[in-house]
Amino acid sequence: MNATGNSTGCLRAKCLFTTGERVAIVIFFSVIFIASLVGNCILFVAIIRNKRLRRSSTNFSFLSLSFANILITIFCIPVFTIDAFIAESWLFGSIGCKLVNFLQTMSINAAILTLLVISVEKFLVVYFPFQFRSQRTKVRYLVFFAWILGIIHTSVYLSYRKVREINGVQWCFEQWPSPDTRKIYIVAQVFVLRFAPLMFMMFLHALTIKRIKARLQYRRSSDEEGNFNGPGTVQISSHALKIRKKAVVMLVVVVTTATVTLFPFNILACWRVLANPKITDLFSANLVYSVTLWLMYFNSASHPIIFGLMSTEYRKAAKSSFRSFVRKSSAPSRIVVSSSKKNKEEPMIMTALASGSA
Secondary structure, eight states, X not given: OOHHHHHHOOOSGGGGSOHHHHHHHHHHHHHHHHHHHHHHHHXXXXXXXXXXXXXXXXXXXXXXXXXXXXXXXXXXXXXXXXXXXXXXXXXXXXXXXXXXXXXXXXXXXXXXXXXXXXXXXXXXXXXXHHHHHTTGGGHHHHHHHHHHHHHHHHTTHHHXXXXXXXXTEEEEEEOOSOHHHHHHHHHHHHIIIIIHHXXXXXXXXXXHXXXXXXXXXXXXXXXXXXXXXXXXXXXXXXXXXXXXXXXXXXXXXXXXXXXXXXXXXXXXXXXXXXXXXXXXXXXXXXXXXXXXXXXXXXXXXXHHHHHHHXXXXXXXXXXXXXXXXXXXXXXXXXXXXXXXXXXXXXXXXSHXXXXXXX
């Protein structure tokens, strides 16, 4: 704790850090804000612009995922950064106090449940490729249900978040009916909507990859022996199986990243409500809280980064979308691009995923 916080009696987090430390923290959060906003907007726009990709259930789920990330990026990262390290008091009013935590928790819940939908879909596509094909349009209903569940679960913040004035300073507080209510809510949220879905996804992905490897081995042996009458595998080429394996491996990376980045913040929240520790070192406590929150926000920025590193189609789509944006921004208004040329330049994002799950 620095001398400023002690001498003035200031209780805000910004008073515990020096000016240089606060500048560094603001820069770190700003980098995440820019990376997440740019990356997720490119992903969102690229899918929206392409009609064929919009029809893919997998890309529709990725559209939901990017939308959740955009909500967190726009409404949560700047508000936390300004309130904790720049402003002297809460600046966003009673509505902002209620909405920020509501949007943050709802979007994280929706993102995790959307990843769960994608994981189940990939599992069913690999284990029951022909039976599930006619049912894939129903995946969109599951995505909508994920958002509805997220809204219902986090609606409590609309009631329990309030603005209070203490010593002339506005604060945004949580006012629960009782400590036990808050404890039950947070612990249930962490284990039911965080830990359980992520572990179940890892289990499904392990089974899916195992099945794909077995089918690839069977295909190789069938090709060598000239036998093409295997049960359930004759109509699935080795190339299609490899595409599905690559898509599942990418989802494993996404889920693993979510586990690593989301769990520190949620474990910290559980520890605080269950152990109810008496914190004396406020500087360390606020530093740990800021780091875990930064990791949670990094999860929103990580999805387009992972897609870009592991998907050639996404990299091409990102470059195409960026070039198209630059041309439209810099070109004179009198220049008209022909419709045939525009159609050729439409970005193709995640075609491997789309074709792999078809």
